[in-house]
Amino acid sequence: MTDSQQSSELPPQVIAELQSMGDLQAPPELWQGVRTQLIIDKLETQQAPSELWDVVHAQLAEEGVTARPTKIFSLRPVYAAAAALLIVLGVAFQSDWASSNAGSGLQLAPAISTEIRAEFLSRVAFVEVQPHEMLPASRALAASLGGTISEVNR
Amino acid sequence: MTSDPDAALVQRCQSSEGADFDEAYRQLFALYQDRVYNTCFRVTGNANDALDAAQETMVIIARRIGAFAFRSKFSSWVYRIAVNSAIDVRRKRMDAPRSGITTIVGAVDGDQMMQQAADETVDAEPHQQLVASENQQLIQSALSDMNLTFAAILVLRYTEDLSYEEISEVQGCSLGTVKSRLNRAHQSLRELLESRGYDSTLLT
Numbered sequence: 001m002t003d004s005q006q007s008s009e010l011p012p013q014v015i016a017e018l019q020s021m022g023d024l025q026a027p028p029e030l031w032q033g034v035r036t037q038l039i040i041d042k043l044e045t046q047q048a049p050s051e052l053w054d055v056v057h058a059q060l061a062e063e064g065v066t067a068r069p070t071k072i073f074s075l076r077p078v079y080a081a082a083a084a085l086l087i088v089l090g091v092a093f094q095s096d097w098a099s100s101n102a103g104s105g106l107q108l109a110p111a112i113s114t115e116i117r118a119e120f121l122s123r124v125a126f127v128e129v130q131p132h133e134m135l136p137a138s139r140a141l142a143a144s145l146g147g148t149i150s151e152v153n154r
Numbered sequence: 155m156t157s158d159p160d161a162a163l164v165q166r167c168q169s170s171e172g173a174d175f176d177e178a179y180r181q182l183f184a185l186y187q188d189r190v191y192n193t194c195f196r197v198t199g200n201a202n203d204a205l206d207a208a209q210e211t212m213v214i215i216a217r218r219i220g221a222f223a224f225r226s227k228f229s230s231w232v233y234r235i236a237v238n239s240a241i242d243v244r245r246k247r248m249d250a251p252r253s254g255i256t257t258i259v260g261a262v263d264g265d266q267m268m269q270q271a272a273d274e275t276v277d278a279e280p281h282q283q284l285v286a287s288e289n290q291q292l293i294q295s296a297l298s299d300m301n302l303t304f305a306a307i308l309v310l311r312y313t314e315d316l317s318y319e320e321i322s323e324v325q326g327c328s329l330g331t332v333k334s335r336l337n338r339a340h341q342s343l344r345e346l347l348e349s350r351g352y353d354s355t356l357l358t
Contacts, residue, residue: 009340010312014347017289018312026191026208027201031183033209038216 092137160185160228167219179216186229187212189314190236196309197240199298203247207239214239230323233314237306237324244302289352296346304339311336 010018134142158164163185166178190211195204214235222231297305303325310316310324321332 009337010343013289014293014343015312017287017293018308019315021196021290021293022192022313022315024188024192024195026187027205030187030191030205030208030212033205034183034212034216037209037213041213041217 089137089141092135093141095135158224158228161224164219164222164224164228168222179219182215182219183212186215186232189229190232193233193236193309193314194240194243196294196297196313197237197302197306198244198247199294203243204240207236207243210239210243211236226323227320230320233310233316233320233324234326237310241302241306292347292350292352293343296343296350300339300342300346303335304342307332307335308339308343 160182163178163182167175167182170178187208191204191208194207194211195201198204198207211232215232222228297308307321307325310321316324318329318332322329325332325335327335
């Protein structure tokens with residue numbers, strides 16, 4: 001299909017009208033607007049001279065103003081550190097518990113019956129965990145909570 | 155080596171800076187300003203939006219010409235930016251809340267808008283004679299009201315006299331898609347013209 005065949009789908013009179021609508025001239029404001037925008041672009045990319053800091057610094061020193069570090073956290077650093085430590089210990093303890101369960105083959109499914117749960121609690125006084133199954137962090141946490149760790153020779 | 159007729163001027167812009175760039179770009183601007191403005195005017199349907207879209211187009215060209223790699227004709231690249239800018243401006247106008255000045259513009263029908271645009275253009279440039287026949291006004295109002303892609307393809311094909319290959323570069327689609335879109339644009343234009351009282355004997 002040629003271009004002329006395709007365009008023949010519009011009446012010749014309409015095509016002629018469309019073709020005659022291509023003679024507009026750009027107003028002079030167009031160049032003024034573009035030029036202004038390009039000048040603004042150049043202004044925006046200007047960098048501060050390296051001497052600026054020296055001047056500002058000298059001025060501040062002369063006035064006795066000293067820079068203070070910006071406070072990033074509103075909490076005291078010790079609180080933030082304590083919170084972070086708790087999170088780390090919690091994650092370590094949980095992962096250790098999960099891995100020891102997987103290793104021993106002991107599966108603690110959610111209690112589906114209060115009777116089964118009561119039965120389990122009446123028979124099990126404690127769960128023995130081998131030291132080598134514990135992560136150092138878990139051992140430290142257990143010790144800090146008053147737990148004792150003893151090696152049992154079998 | 156590219157066969158693009160604008161290659162030398164474009165490469166001058168790409169390899170220069172400062173006053174040399176300004177001079178090369180000024181030549182490029184002079185070469186394209188009317189084509190860009192005309193395209194923007196026909197797609198947006200009024201002088202103010204056309205000026206905004208044309209300005210956006212020419213600024214984008216200046217900013218990005220350094221990265222132009224001649225994967226298409228330079229003129230196709232320019233038309234693509236112009237059409238996209240015009241469509242953006244027209245969409246913003248359609249999405250704008252109808253208040254203040256927008257209400258006034260939005261309240262007039264297509265013919266009034268065309269006449270208003272013509273008056274504005276004539277006022278802005280006394281030596282420029284915008285002689286819009288009644289049929290041209292009807293066609294412009296139809297372009298202003300039809301699907302943006304269809305309006306753009308009609309302008310590119312007939313008003314700007316681009317080939318199918320150039321239109322496919324501008325719109326970033328295949329030749330088959332160009333032909334399909336053009337067919338649907340013809341149909342849309344016919345229907346709009348018929349509904350607006352265009353001389354039906356001229357449409358047969």
